[in-house]
Amino acid sequence: MSFLEKLNERYATKAMNGKKVPQEKIDNILEAIRLAPTSSGLQPFEVLVITNDEVKAKIKEVAFNQPQITDCSHLLVFAAWDNYTEERINYIFDLTNKIRGFKNEGLEAHRQFLLAVYLKQDAETNFQHAAKQTYIAFMAGIAQAVYEEVDSTPMEGFDPNALDKILNLKEKGLRSTLLLPLGYRDSEKDWLVNLQKVRKSMKDLVTVID
Numbered sequence: 001m002s003f004l005e006k007l008n009e010r011y012a013t014k015a016m017n018g019k020k021v022p023q024e025k026i027d028n029i030l031e032a033i034r035l036a037p038t039s040s041g042l043q044p045f046e047v048l049v050i051t052n053d054e055v056k057a058k059i060k061e062v063a064f065n066q067p068q069i070t071d072c073s074h075l076l077v078f079a080a081w082d083n084y085t086e087e088r089i090n091y092i093f094d095l096t097n098k099i100r101g102f103k104n105e106g107l108e109a110h111r112q113f114l115l116a117v118y119l120k121q122d123a124e125t126n127f128q129h130a131a132k133q134t135y136i137a138f139m140a141g142i143a144q145a146v147y148e149e150v151d152s153t154p155m156e157g158f159d160p161n162a163l164d165k166i167l168n169l170k171e172k173g174l175r176s177t178l179l180l181p182l183g184y185r186d187s188e189k190d191w192l193v194n195l196q197k198v199r200k201s202m203k204d205l206v207t208v209i210d
């Protein structure tokens with residue numbers, strides 16, 4: 001099936017049935033997230049995989065009681081770096097040099113550029129930049145989930161400060177940005193499952209400048 005057919009098949013699942021997703025499928029979804037592009041390749045976020053029922057129940061309370069949070073199999077939490085630091089920036093450049101086995105002048109200049117720019121900016125500006133990167137990886141995970149025949153619900157509907165407290169994210173220098181429950185639809189309870197997809201027309205979305 002083509003990517004477009006898969007995108008048409010996907011929908012934001014509103015009710016899940018609690019069935020477990022095999023670990024191999026979860027691993028593939030996480031791998032798609034890991035492979036997503038990020039600005040300067042910094043991957044300025046982490047992903048928490050939650051299967052613990054008590055933790056899920058606590059998270060549901062700060063997420064408008066959305067039922068998918070407890071009825072999913074695995075709950076992914078995307079958490080962006082709360083700031084860029086010298087250590088965090090150097091980590092990825094050093095890793096690049098180690099993996100490729102050589103130092104590149106251009107890359108080293110880019111490292112110095114990023115250190116100069118990001119270390120000067122305030123933490124909130126840097127967090128917002130890091131947070132944007134999580135959305136790209138989020139979509140990679142959502143798309144891979146369709147290939148794994150796993151349903152998902154993209155979610156911003158939660159109180160990030162409350163969630164950060166539940167998961168002790170502040171101590172890790174992280175701030176939550178997105179939730180992605182993964183599981184299987186409960187077609188009987190899901191009001192969205194049979195409704196037609198609604199999207200703006202190409203004309204309203206795209207402007208061509210020749």
Ligand SMILES: Cc1cc2nc3c(=O)[nH]c(=O)nc-3n(C[C@H](O)[C@H](O)[C@H](O)COP(=O)(O)O)c2cc1C
Pocket residue numbers: 010011012013014066153154155156157158197198
């Ligand atoms: C960033 C983001 C946040 C969203 N937050 C929620 C949410 O908290 N709860 C929910 O049920 N759906 C949520 N959605 C799903 C959207 O409402 C849904 O994707 C949109 O209405 C289009 O429908 P479709 O995904 O079924 O095609 C979110 C989607 C995105 C991309």
